[in-house]
Amino acid sequence: MASVGNHYGGPEPYSTLEVQGVESWNIHGLHDSNKEAVPHPESQYPQPVSTLNAWDNAPKPEASGVDAEATVAREEYNDGNAKKRRCGLSPSTFKIVLAVVILIIIAVIAGGVAGGLSSRSRSSGSPSSGEDPAENVNVLSTxxxxxxxxxxxxxxxHRHVFFQDPHSSLISRQWDSENRTWTTRNLSRLMAPSTHGAIRPLPGTALACAAADSRWGSLYEVHVWFSEASADQDPDPTVSWLNANDPVGNPDYWTFSPSVLRTWNRTQLAVAWQRCPADNCVGDWILAYQGREGYIRITNASNWDNNTEPVVSASAVSGTASLALLPSLMGTYVHGLTLASQRRPSSIGKTTFIGDWNWKEDDGTILNDVDPLTTRQFAATAMNNWTEALFVALSTDGGVKGARWDGRTAYDAIPRIDFADGEATNFSAIAMTTDATFYGIADDQVWEYAVDTADPSTFRLAGRVYP
Structure with missing residues (x-):
């Protein structure tokens, strides 16, 4: 047994027993699983269409107050012959009343239309409705x-990029290098017919995904994790995930797995697939998250509900800490793990997996001068056949900086990343794959960049991922 200090001064016990990964074992035999599968025909979904109005901010007409009262002068009858009257009114008075009524009707109609559109716009843009208040039409602004x-x-x-559309639906963009095409799948829509019901990721939920490519049994899987509101009205959300157990042969077939893992509200998530040190086993899916006590915790596929291990103490990390989890070399095989977490007062700290489910909590500093108040997110990638690594931090101003691990002893700071040929670089969210590819959301679009592994201070535009 081992322990890490907690908020209350006492140790929190946790298990260091080694467990075997079973998440992917017999992936197509679901009769013993708590997962739910919904088959779907091969299909593509249309791009999101804006539900907002182009003139929401245009000046709205206002009704003008007009005196509608009119009188009839007795002089109209002085000649003893009453003039021709309309609706009991003299012609001149009738014209005045008619003009006033027309003005009032026009003002009421214009004001009603403007008010209705304004109300509809506010409803569509309300965060509680899951819409995007920034009038994005492709990607949720948060x-x-x-x-x-x-x-x-x-x-x-094969590449999978996940984000949310303006309705908070979970969207997947999938790249196939053979066909050289991106395909869009609305996972929220795909899962809607299931007996579980539609998935309901929180608007702006943290997202984390990993892919397995084990040589054992030609195993290929993609898993994506997200936070959902707790069914019991608990203010802290739970983590759920979707699995694509055959992303090449049946990319519309996903299974849903609920969880009872309680997370700190708005916590970030980090996931990695840890390769097995032999070819005759599957490997493990590893999830890092911040529990509601503040600890950074690690859990794996052997028992998502109970086997959670605190690896970084609450006193060492900031609230809603940014996280990145990267497979790394352990000896000559990619079986190690490096966890990057936001440390107090302002750095990226390194926690290392040292075997047998033991972690070295404080294994040095990856990058200094990373203020948690001005940092949105971390990401990481491997380079040069896993012998080097790159960790980056996204600032609230959209800038990106990082640190390169030289594969031996040191992290070299990169104060600023240059985005060559970049169309838009004021990023609101970032991600990296394990093959030195960078993704960023900017200006309602998702962009792809290739890391120059010889000079990782330069990212080169590869293209637009979405729309």
Missing amino acids: SKLTASNFTDARGNV
């Missing part, structure tokens, strides 16, 4: 971003 990659047995590269 959406996070996550990405993963794997190479299949034929050598084709």
Whole structure:
């Protein structure tokens, strides 16, 4: 047994027993699983269309007050012959009343239309409705971003990029290097017919994904994690996830897995697939998150509900700490893990997996001068066949800086990342795959950049991912 200090001064016990990964074992035999599968035909979904109005901010007409009262002068009858009257009024008075009525009707109609459109706009833009208050038409303005990659047995590269649309639906963009095409799938829509019901990721939920490409049994999977509101009205959300157990052969087939993992509200998530040190086993899915006591915790596929291990003490990290989890070399095989977390007062701290489910909590500093108050998110990638690594931090002003691990002893700070040929670089969310590819949300679009591994201070534009 081991322990880490907690808020209350006492140790929190946790298990250091080694467990076996079973999440992917017999992936197509779900009769013993608590997961729910919904098959769907191969399909694509249309791009999101704006539900907002182009003239929401235009000046609205206002009704003008007009005196509608009129009188009839007795002089109209002085000649003894009453003039021709309309609705009991003299012609001149009738014209005045008619003009006033027309003005009032026009003002009421214009004001009603403007008010109705304004009300509809406010309703569509309300965060509680899951719409985007910034009038985005493609990507939720508060959406996070996550990405993963794997190479299949034929050598084709597959990429998955996840984010939320303005309705908070979970969207997947999938890249197939053989066809050189991006395909859009609305996972919220795909899961809606399930007996579980539609998934309901929180607007702006943290997102994390990983891909497996084990040589054992030609295993290829993609998993994505997100936070949902607790069913019992608990203010702290729970973590759920979706699995694509055959993302190449049946990319519309996803299974849902609920969880009872309680997280700190708005906590960030980090996930990695830890390779097995032999070819005859599956490996493990590892999730890092911040529990509501403030600890950074690690859990794995052997028992998502109970096997949670505190690896960084609450006193060492900031609230809603940014996280990144990267597979790394352990000896000559990619079986290690490096966890980057936001440390107090202002740095990226390193926690290292040292085997047998033991972690070295404080294994040095990755990057200094990273203020948690001005930091949105971390991301990480491997370089040069896993011998080097790059960790980056996104600032609230949209800028990105990082640190390069030289594979031996040191982290070299990169104060500023240059985005060559960049169309938009004021990023609101970022992600990286394990093959030195960077993704960022900027100006209602998702962009892809390739890291220059010889000079990782330069990212080169590869193209637009979405729309």
